[in-house]
Amino acid sequence: WNGVECGRCDEKRESPFTDVPNNSWFLDSVLWAVENGITTGISDTMFAPNQNSNRAQAVTFLWRAAGCPEPVSGVNPFEDVQESNFFYKPVLWAVEKGITTGIDDTHFAPDMECNRAQIITFLYRAMGAPEVENRVNPFVDVNVGDFYFDAVLWAMENEITTGITVDHFAPAALCNRAQIVTFLYRAYN
DSSP states (O other), X not given: OXXXXXXXXXXXXXXXXXXXXXXXXXXXXXXXXXXXXXOXXXXXXXXXXTSBOXXXXXXXXXXXXXXXXXXXXXXXXXXXXXXXXXXXXXXXHHHHTTSOOOSBTTBOOTTSBOBHHHHHHHHHHHTTOOOOSOOOOXXXXXXXTOTTHHHHHHHHHTTSOOXXXXXXXXXXXXXXXXXXXXXXXXXXO
C-alpha cells in the first residue's frame, strides 16, 4: 500500500481513523506505523495525531520499530518505571543503547512530553548516530553546541524532516503523534 492506494492494482482503501483524512500529510506514516505494530490508535476510530508524545511513547515506538529487542541487563534504576508498565522493556533498551537517559539517576519521567529536538535526537541515536556529511545548517534556531545539532542536520540530510519553515526547526515545540510516526516512517523507509 502507498497510503490508501495499492501499488500493484487499482484498489483503494479508506483511513480507519476519523481524525486521519485520506488527504492528510501524515496518512502514509500513520498507516505504516499501525500496520507494522509500532503504535495503534487511541481507539478503533481515532488516532489522535495532534496529541503530544511523551517519553514512554517515544521510546516504545522506537523499540517497536527496531523489532522489540530484549534489554540485555534487565537492571532498572528508575523509581517511575515498573515491570508492569508497557514501556518497561523499551526504557531499559533505550537506556542501554544510549538513546536516552533518565531526567536524573532514579527518574525516567515517562509522562513528560517530548519536543522536536528530543524526538529527532532519540531517533538519530537509535539509528546509530551516523556521521553527518552535510554540515550546512539552514536553521536560525539550531546552534553548534546544542545537544540536537548533529541529529537535526542528519534528519535534514536524510529527508526525515525539513523543519517547520525553511529557516526554523522549532526544537522546543512539542512533538505530536503525527510527527513522530512520520519521522519514523521516513527513517525506516
